[in-house]
Amino acid sequence: MDSSRPKVLVSWSGGKDSSLALQEVQKSGEFEVAALVTTLTKDFDRISMHGVSRSLLEKQAQLLQLPLEKVWITKGAANVEYETEMKKSLRRYYGQGVRHVVFGDLFLADIRKYREEMLSAVGMRGAFPLWMRDTRALAEQFLAEGFKAKLCTVDPSKLDPKFCGREFDRSLLSEIPENVDPCGENGEFHTFVYAGPIFKDVIEMTIGEVVNRDGFVFADLIPA
Numbered sequence: 001m002d003s004s005r006p007k008v009l010v011s012w013s014g015g016k017d018s019s020l021a022l023q024e025v026q027k028s029g030e031f032e033v034a035a036l037v038t039t040l041t042k043d044f045d046r047i048s049m050h051g052v053s054r055s056l057l058e059k060q061a062q063l064l065q066l067p068l069e070k071v072w073i074t075k076g077a078a079n080v081e082y083e084t085e086m087k088k089s090l091r092r093y094y095g096q097g098v099r100h101v102v103f104g105d106l107f108l109a110d111i112r113k114y115r116e117e118m119l120s121a122v123g124m125r126g127a128f129p130l131w132m133r134d135t136r137a138l139a140e141q142f143l144a145e146g147f148k149a150k151l152c153t154v155d156p157s158k159l160d161p162k163f164c165g166r167e168f169d170r171s172l173l174s175e176i177p178e179n180v181d182p183c184g185e186n187g188e189f190h191t192f193v194y195a196g197p198i199f200k201d202v203i204e205m206t207i208g209e210v211v212n213r214d215g216f217v218f219a220d221l222i223p224a
Contacts, residue, residue: 005032008100008127009069009093012036014052014060015191016142016149016168017104017130017183022064023145023198024129025102031127034098035067037089039082043075050152050190051218056203059223063199069093083118090122102127106135106185139173139182147196150207151189154217158188165207165219192221 008031012018025031038057039048046053054070061068071085090101101119105112105128116126130138142149151172154164159180166172168191173182180188194203208220 005030006100007032007034007093007096007098008102009033009035009037009090009098010066010102011104012038012060012068013050013104013190014038014047014057014193015050015104015152016147016193017106017138017185019104019147019149019193019196019198020138020142021102021104021129023196025127026198028129031100031102033066034093034096035069036061036064037069037071037086037101039071039073039086041075041077042072048073050192051213051216052152052192052221053223055223056192056205056221059203060193060199063201063203065200086118087122090119090124094122094124099123100125100127102129104130106130106138106183107132108185135181135183135185139168142168143170145197147193148202149191149193150205150219150221152192152219152221153190155187155189155215156212156217157215158186161210161212161217163189164210164217 010022010033041048047057069089071089073082073085101124103126119126149168151163151166154161204224206222208222210219
């Protein structure tokens with residue numbers, strides 16, 4: 001690593017917003033990325049909320065050529081468990097000189113406030129390179145730059161489950177209702193990025209079973 005630049009962690013969900021945030025950090029050259037930090041649910045061995053398998057997450061990190069810090073929580077974990085486990089990881093990196101964590105949040109002020117308060121408790125600060133960007137423009141930028149993603153999770157109370165497993169492309173953007181944010185920032189959907197300019201190769205995969213679990217619809221993405 002370039003020791004002349006401050007190190008940061010990147011909060012990594014495997015989705016498009018964290019991919020764009022990572023790209024912004026790498027383009028700026030201001031920081032050195034120490035690791036990607038991802039929360040996984042140990043009961044499922046999958047990325048929390050997104051439901052993507054650990055093997056696909058690890059493939060992303062491999063193709064990004066970045067270390068992966070896994071924070072494990074249990075199914076249905078309360079905030080206190082999440083915060084306890086996350087702070088353990090953050091304190092370890094604080095000891096290595098890391099003082100910032102990058103997030104791909106777009107406009108939810110309460111989420112940003114929550115993150116900043118948790119980071120402050122361990123002496124760190126948040127960086128939000130995409131904050132208040134127009135979400136339609138961000139979605140278009142994501143596609144124009146050659147990123148590719150699948151919808152891995154859908155909240156059926158906000159978006160028709162038929163979109164789960166679909167390619168995140170201009171066709172999809174033209175079909176989703178006007179009250180659905182183009183980047184899914186209100187939790188309407190989550191994505192898994194399998195190709196793009198920051199990746200060394202394409203992640204080959206197929207769409208498996210689509211299931212309804214705990215009020216959300218998940219598409220099982222299966223490594224090819």
